Amino acid sequence: MTPIVSIQHLNKSFPGVRALDDCQFELLAGEVHALMGENGAGKSTLMKILAGVYRKDSGEVLLDGKPVEIDSPAHAQSLAIGIIHQELHLMGHLTAAQNIFLGREPRNTLGLFLDEAQLNRDTQVVFDRMNLAMSPTTPIGELTVARQQMVEIAKALSHKSRVLIMDEPTAALNNAEIEELFRIIRQLKTEGVGIVYISHKMDEIQRIADRITVMRDGAYIATVPAATPMQEVIAMMVGRKLEQSEKTIPDTSANEVVLDVRGLNRGRVIRDVSFSVRRGEILGFAGLMGAGRTEVARAVFGADPIESGEVRVRGQVIRLRSPQDAVQAGIGYLSEDRKHFGLATGMDVESNITLPSLKRWLKWGMFLNRPAIQAISQQMVEKLRIKTPSLTQTAKLLSGGNQQKVVIAKWLVQDCDVLIFDEPTRGIDVGAKSEIYKLLNDLAAQGRAIIVISSELPEVLQLSHRVLVMCEGRVTGEVRGDEATQESLMALATRRETGATVH
């Protein structure tokens, strides 16, 4: 049987990153093929090439055995390849039918006016095929996320797709909704649609998938039957035994507890999270995307409200109504998204460095004391080896690693006791990475309490004295830094409440 899709020797590079390295993939008609790998393994890139979002550098994509050059999402659609992205792309004020046929609305005979009745009939046909009880005229905004996802699937099917790519389709669904989704997937299978299923959730994959392809660092590792024991799959995913530099974990058990968080709750996102960090300690937060780590950090920093819970800094309960309260208590937060939350990119280096601590650099409580601002900024630039032509360089012109150092400098100047690093090395090249690792170790050695949130397990393992693992808003485990392995962390990170865990 000729596979519907066959990808061979595929390569793709982005500036500074080799995203895909001689990749291969195969999809049969009527098959659910799971694509697995750590964050950044190249799963999404591979599928975006298939869906025409990116163009390949070299290699072959065969559809029904014939080579194709997919050059745009529209072209992919015309080749019957549909993709359902992780984020939904629907217009809330339009109806389900209007969304599904956006851009190809049926017209009446004169071609002047839209034929709304025909539109709704066409949509009903797709819904019937999916066995979906939904009115085509329901406004999208009134639907739950799960139902919206069904509309996305309907949209893909309305293009007569024979290949359907689903990127983390269950991320926002509850169990009943997942059942509904699986029912539709099984229905589509019987019609010969090939489905690529990207997910981190092992239990789901074992239930719905036929085969699993594992990727790691942009490379193809193996394709195995879905019945393969999950431990084996995880071992393939994390793969390499990282040649770690010898790590010594200092004994901080007698140090003062600087940050103590008890019973933090917010909806389904943060569920009864408690932890503490001592002076000189680096606490790692591991987990998959969406596990709630960033949400916990933002809550502790006062950036998002909490429903219940208590945060103590050096034994004192602090009221967290805004980041201002957290900063005053000595907490600094380095966001995972520098450009949106960390830097005022249009402003210069010295303005950014002194932003949280500006009060200290004023004369008569009002005027900027530029000599002082320049002095402290210069000191930081030298200390952190920030590569910038001058202190008045606009922040957006710096490289990612140097931007991150500017953000770190901000909080060093503010002299925080607790520093929360959210994905500190995202988008940073390898050289700058090791510099930032060294910096974090130095900061801990100086007696600061450090929290590192990272989706890269090797990074968590290399840095952390102690690792906290989260899954679906809960803390699912705590491991000593020298006892943690990628396998043990991954198992904890996928320990879902439903009980269908990886054991």
Next chain:
Amino acid sequence: MSEPTTSSSSWLARLSGGQAKQKLLAFASLIALILVFTVLKPDAFMTQDNIIGILQSTTVIGVLAIASTFIIITSGIDLSVGVLMTFCAVMAGVFMVNLGMPMPLGVVCALGMGAMSGCVSGLAITKLKVPPFIATLGMMMLLKGLSLLITQTRPIYFSDVEGFDQISLGSLIGDVFPSLPIPNGVLILFVVAIISAVVLNKTALGRYTFALGSNEEAVRLSGVNVDRWKVIIYTFAGGICGISGLLIASRLNSAQPALGQGYELDAIAAVVIGGTSLSGGVGTILGTIIGAFIMSVLINGLRIMSVAQEWQMVLTGLIIILAVYTDNLRRNKK
């Protein structure tokens, strides 16, 4: 990359927020306009009377534009500045004419009313989370109504307040140098401009003004009290609008309650021509002043050339679009 700078040019660059090049473009356009009108109407344009007329006619819009510059750099907008100016003029009348306050006290109280109104806008934006466009649109209508109610739609005349018209029309410079009868209003415009440039570039208020427009969320996550600073900035801008209220009342020697609407758009135009970005984070006082002068030179020149008022409007509209277009070109080239 960094060209050698003499001390004077780096001073200029710093005071203009390090965007000397952009200012140069606007300044060159202003000079070009002046040259064109000088060549076309040498005997009417470059006369002392006409130049003083241009300066005088720029004062009110210039001061309003300075206030707007602060707001626009935060990536906000203030539609109430024109009417706020009138409201302050009216309140000056109430304080000095109706209540008989001495002039200095009346001036301070009128400025206070401006600051208070700005504060209300700021609170509506931060505490009630009403977008600046709507909050200040509401304030515009509200203040216009109040001005008309307070005056019962009749102007208040300052004829009995001795020296009030001298605020705008007198000439301290002319007293010293009789050959240079520059009105006080112009002096006030430049003093306000210099103080505002210092505030914008040398104080915490200015730093946060840019920071808010550049990335408000990053500022919030830096532990800065974003709401408080926004209210302070709107209050400060309101106070500056109060100054323009006094200027116009003094020039007309009366508070005209129906005046003012539409001035906010002229002010915004001046700010934008001066290179301040409506998306925030970028802008200078010097640019705004140049922008205000480009507008008034254009209108004055066209009037001298007997161009019909309707055509003046058409040309001004085109100039605004052209100015922002060339600014975009320059930006995109980078």
